[in-house]
Amino acid sequence: MQALMTDTAPAPPAGISARYLITLIGLAILAVLHLNLGMTHWTPAHWSLQPPAAGSLDALEFGLSVLPRLTMALLVGAALGLSGSVLQQLTQNRLASPMTLGAASGAWLGLTATALLSPTLAATHGHWAALGGALAAVGLALLIAGRQGAAGLPVILAGMALNLLLGAIATAILLLHNQQSRGLFIWGAGDLGQIDWHWVQWLWPKLLIGLLVIALAPRPLTLLQLGATGASARGLSLWPVMLALFLASLWLTSAAITAVGLIGFIGLITPNLARLFGARSARDELLYSALLGALLLLGTDTLTLALNRWFSELIPSGATAALIGAPALLWLSRRQLAAEDRQSLAVPSGAGLLNARRLVRLLLAGGAAALVTLLIARGPSGWTFGWPTEALWSLRWPRLLAAIAAGCGLAVAGTMLQRLLRNPLASPDILGLTAGATLAVVLAVMLFGAGSMQLIAPIAAFAGSLVVLGLLLLFGHRHHYSPGIMVLVGVSLAALLNTALQVGLTRGPADALALLGWLAGSTYRVEAREAIALSGGVAVLVAISLTLHRALTLISIGSGVALSRGLDVPRARLALLLLVSLLCAVVTSLLGPVAFLGLLAPHMAALLGARRALPQLLLAALLGGWLMLVSDWIGRSLLFPLEVPVGLVASILCGLYFLYLLIRQRGK
Incomplete structure (x- = not known):
């Protein structure tokens, strides 16, 4: 599966320092656009590099809404970019990310269930519920794919199937509690909007683990490129290191989802862009993925603010990210999958050919089951057995x-x-x-x-x-x-x-x-x-x-x-x-x-x-x-x-x- 990690584009002529400098300049330009678009009453004629005058309503909005939103976009983008880079280097799979492995939906389901069952617990320790859901989802995806499938298409199919399944369960929970969950629909779509500095202050200490990942992970990730046998021969304790890096990556994802909801695709795109722009070493890819993640999410949120001005409606940032990320997944899937990932998949073999006797048995069994659903019902007085009343039948x-x-x-x-x-x-x-x-x-x-x-x-x-x-x-x-x-x-x-x-x-x-x-x-x-x-x-x-x-x-x-x-x-x-x-x-x-x-x-x-x-x-x-x-x-x-x-x-x-x-x- 080394084809999944093979870079098809040549390294750009600019050196590493020039690449980082250009990215930082882009971040600065986007930050100015973001700050101006975030102000409610500012028009293009009023755009400026200076903050509004102190003591005005604009200053209040700037300090409690616009700046925290900018900071949140930078923090979440860097966290998701770094998380995606760790996952892709661990699995040697260019399509791996918190979204494609099911971690995002698992975290969403865990946090949603906790928020409705115990709002106080979710408010204080919701990130642990998100982490538990993400771990369960990724663990199940890896279990389904197996060791050989972790580097190819099987783990991606398993993760995307888990996305659909866990998303259906989360939606069921929300619909059963629709009066209490109205705001969760917005949160589920990924919302970077802020009303103060509370969530920024909550999030940034939890993302400090990313600095440890950047400092300590490059050597193990470099050795893992040699394969499990080669890494073990050079003294790497394979499973403890992989487990620690998986936990760190999912922790970054879970903390970000707890703060802003589901922001998909950032963790998928940024490591691929980092390699495309010349990141070759493990440390360079980790650092540049975090920087590109901040840049990409800030650009996405800037586009979201522009669309909200144009349409005068609330468009979640996660929706705009998906508009960019889903085509990127399609592009990557067409170019980066190895040949063996395109093999046919077969339905499990079953009984012999259908005959009249088996068909009659099936019809009788289906008819009996349908009759049971009509005769057995649950009502205010508990379970009942009997044909529905005329009034109930007219509704049913x-x-x-x-x-x-x-x-x-x-x-x-x-x-x-x-x-x-x-x-x-x-x-x-x-x-x-x-x-x-x-x-x-x-x-x-x-x-x-x-x-x-x-x-x-x-x-x-x-x-x-x-x-x-x-x-x-x-x-x-x-x-x-x-x-x-x-x-x-x-x-x-x-x-x-x-x-x-x-x-x-x-x-x-x-x-x-x-x-x-x-x-x-x-x-x-x-x-x-x-x-x-x-x-x-x-x-x-x-x-x-x-x-x-x-x-x-x-x-x-x-x-x-x-x-x-x-x-x-x-x-x-x-x-x-x-x-x-x-x-x-x-x-x-x-x-x-x-x-x-x-x-x-x-x-x-x-x-x-x-x-x-x-x-x-x-x-x-x-x-x-x-x-x-x-x-x-x-x-x-x-x-x-x-x-x-x-x-x-x-x-x-x-x-x-x-x-x-x-x-x-x-x-x-």
Whole structure:
């Protein structure tokens, strides 16, 4: 995996001192822009290198808001840049960072849960909760990837999957406590805004560990470049040193997240830029990554302040960082992955071919499980057994019908994607189609208001999923749509789009509250006519998909075989991809995003013996509807009288299976 750390660009002609001098000059220029843009009443005509006059309101704002924000951007950027450099040098993986290893989402989940369960503890010792969450997430990602996978794509896939899963759990916690968690949505998107020096004074002592890392880490990191055997032969105690450096790196990340929330991608980009600009030694890379991290985050926050002036809205700094960082991840993934990272990934082998007897058993088992969800319920008096009353049934049947229809639609969409791309990890959410549809709907609501959501949501969702699909095909063409590359590109796009969703949640109380339940994949607001329309649309699209099963079979075998059988491959592939986008749009426009279900249902169908296209489509549709039905029952019964949205329950259950699939792949 040494290719991951190989520098493809030549060292710049300027020496080390010139490189640092140019960067410091850039920092000074950005600091002046940042200080001026941070002032509320200053216009370009009033910009100055001098602070405002003492005793004025401008002076108060400058001293308690503008300067602390500038200082916070420098501290957090340096911490994240240094943390990313340590992680990349430890793993010898250019794509490693707190975000891609799952540390950021783990820290967010740990701190969010602590903040809601014990606000006092979170206020005084929240960084320990963040550190615990980050350690658990990174440890799990490394466990899934194994020693051989830590330097390549497996650990990145595991970390990004953990990002999606832990993010779904954190969102579930926030939605269950939406009255207390309104501010956490802004914090979760990464907010550098300050009202005094409290958080700066809290943060800087905790970042002093970074000085120890810069002083003591270069020699161990240099020896690690020789490999584990070479480092041990030169007297390095490998595991204690690696553990200490991992802890130091995650400590820097956790402290920064506690202070300002999630700021992604800084730790990914800065070490790569440091090497690109000529940093060759371990110490030089650590120092220059910290400096570039401060520069990059300050520039990002300067852009955020400019956008806030232009749009007169609160745009979190983390969203702006994602707009820069996600394309950088795509660029790095296309150029830095080694050849062995593009190998095919396979679904675990299952039972023999599906026969009539097994199909009847499956139908009976599914019907019995569905009947149980109808007869067993939890109410004010506890668990009850019996058919729902007429009044309760009139409220319940629309959501049940919507859940079944959504599960069928997403399962069929996932099956077609996996066969079209010959990628067992493909699904509408993992490849970013659901995120594209969701963001498009949010933007439409922000432009036209929540009252027009029912009218414009399907069109906007279809357009959003089509845009993401086009980007996927564009980025994947160079690597022949290999499974690992497509998943990484899709997850990168999803991370970018999901970060942009945070802006919609912070725009205004009315629009944000109207979107909260929908963004979690909710059925409890579905009306009868909406459920009927959804089920009718899904039924039509699934029926069309079934009629195209021959084309799907031939394309999944190979384009050459399909052409030899007389199939117009480009037209058939376009038609099938449009069907996938339509299915995603129809489901997402009503229920919101539902993650991982489009991955799990096709796998379950294949494991149960449905190998051919037509049986797999049919069985996956039945299993998808059953999974959503069970998820709806769990969501309304688990924490009664609170309801967990069905999309979040399905995301958590199916996300656990995705991690299991990665673990099994490691065993192979």
